[in-house]
Amino acid sequence: MKSSNWLGRTSQMWKVWLLVGSLLLIFAFGLTDYIARFHGLLATVGGALFLVFTVPWMFYGIRCRACGGRPFARLMHQFDGRQWPAIYFSMQRCPLCGDDAFHKEA
Numbered sequence: 641m642k643s644s645n646w647l648g649r650t651s652q653m654w655k656v657w658l659l660v661g662s663l664l665l666i667f668a669f670g671l672t673d674y675i676a677r678f679h680g681l682l683a684t685v686g687g688a689l690f691l692v693f694t695v696p697w698m699f700y701g702i703r704c705r706a707c708g709g710r711p712f713a714r715l716m717h718q719f720d721g722r723q724w725p726a727i728y729f730s731m732q733r734c735p736l737c738g739d740d741a742f743h744k745e746a
């Protein structure tokens with residue numbers, strides 16, 4: 641079965657789910673912080689972890705097999721932050737080289 645988007649076809653969907661998971665984790669950090677009244681300590685730690693690991697991961701973790709480029713950086717320039725998650729999930733081809741990943745390389 642062919643996946644309906646470029647990330648799935650390039651077997652990189654798990655990377656996005658990992659990112660979504662880490663976002664939920666950070667949200668849980670913030671929520672715990674709020675409930676337990678840690679005065680922003682956990683939220684700060686969560687935010688720092690996000691900046692240190694998740695953002696570079698998004699930038700460098702997802703790559704195009706065809707051109708070796710990193711589509712996220714390009715998308716960041718083309719669209720604002722509210723649009724790119726939807727664009728990422730519906731992406732049909734590499735925004736850098738146009739590879740649609742339908743023809744798998746051996």
Ligand SMILES: [Zn+2]
Pocket residue numbers: 704705706707708709734735736737738739
């Ligand atoms: Zn490409």
